Amino acid sequence: MTTRLLRTATAVTLLLGAAACSSSGGSDPLASSSSPATSGKTVVVGSANFPENVLLASIYSQALKAKGVKVEEKFNIGSREVLYGQLQNGSLTVLPEYNGALLGYLDAKNTAAGTEAVNAALQKALPATLAILDSSSAEDKDSLTVSQETADKFQLKSIADLAAKAKEFSIGGPPEFKARSEPLLKDNYGLTFKEWKPTGETTANALKDGSIQVGNVFTTDPKIVQLKLVVLADPKNVFSTQNVTPLVNKAGVDATATAALNAISAKLDTAGLTALMKRVAVDKEDPSAVAKDWLKTNGLS
Template sequence: MNILKKGRVALGVIAVGAVVALAGCAQGDPTAPETGDAAGGGSSSTIIVGSFAFPESEILGEIYAQALTAKGFDVQTKFNIGPRQQTIPALQDGSINLIPEYNGNLLAYYDTAFTQRTTEDVDSALTDAVAADELTVYSSAEAEDKDAYVVTSDYATANGLTSIGDLSKVQPLTLGANPQFAELGYGLPGLASVYGVDQVTFVPYEDFGGPDTVKALVDNTVQVADIYTTSPALKAENLTVLEDPENLIAAQNVIPLLSSSIDTPELKEVLDAVSAKLTTDDLITLRDRVEGDEQASANTAAADWLKEAGLL
């Protein structure tokens, strides 16, 4: 998660309010326009898929690219571009024209004070927000990669914990997370105001849900930790993500963002089919294959997932 979170910090998304959540470089400048028939260096019909500069985004980019190639689209890829301050202009100038995004973080890019929290509400607001930049979003996936309040499964069972509000039963408690968590709307302030959990000793960890945070949780240095929902550690360490019925943490569903100029029913059909199949558990497995001991390439992991999903 360290690589992933560092990528997200660079995205520059800030959570605002008590109940609103946030969000390796390629050689040369992958966002710079190239010469060719179109700004992106390909023909006007070429789909140029980009990604952020962290492994999960590249995997998702591969999934989009391979799914489209299988349906006869002319596809190029430009991965590991960087934060939204680079990817949004790249979409606008044609350097790329499609990228896997996260709906909540993308909405926050356009409106830092957004109040929508559910997938449906975030998606609805996002459609209008991106249109101002001549961009389009399609259907979002069930798959989400977002902050979560996490405990060990043993601790959850012993104390009857299933949702964040249940933490009120085990106060006082110790919570581990990145230093900013003490002030973010979905962090300690929201935990107190939304769920009434206010007897919390905060322990900061700089790895944003990475190995140090996970170790502290597993060895009971902290009883609760902020860990991302696609972290392979969730399965490896038998951890439990607490439910968030009040939507303290805004939706962060994977969603295709594209230049409106390439929007067609055929393109939408392919990408909607991917979104209809992609789950959070799938992202955990994909990340584990690429970032774990197997060290599979993003290309290979994506191809295997598409075959298993019946999309390749």
């Protein structure tokens, strides 16, 4: 999953409930703290150096400000290695992360799949000073995607639905995608494709023009919306869970900050994040303005 790891290695995630036990299997990161709420402190919101993470950090930052929390923004910092260290030493307080990628960073051999299992594993892997809050349903992950026309013609909703047609279909993705995914798709879904093509960044366009029938497209790629593509469900979790989740330094967040961040996770989904990224990456709108609109629309500003 080289392409995805290179991209998400610049972010930092973890997920766990924050205000009492959450539906994703988390717990309140403040519950074990004997110190009073940290009202009045400045919460430093950081981000990795790619547009989606900056957008998410801006959503976090503006939501906190709307609740009267003092916020400092430090966006476009760099890789996970740098970000994680700064969160540990308290230079940063909050980061938008991707739980599966973060677990891979902390415990490369862990095979947990699904939001709850990944979050439980993260809870064990994190140091006592850090916590993940509630996971959103929004994910930026690998997928098998088809055109709307192909989905309609063959009634495709899930990867499992490809079983009857895979031998007639060409599949495309980054050069390393075949080696990484061919055995997983065969073992889990019984899929054998006609041809594997190295389409890389042109995968979405190749789906639209019919050069391939199935493609590996990241789930928040703006071209999914722009070209009206269909992401197939993955009930067997062949592709790693990558829920967007706040990772926090527990000493720097109080109940107000925790509730504000969890409220974002409750509203944020993959389709919504994809639409926001179209505005940022395709329409070239300012991430801060896009974040402001989303918060207002969802009653969080």
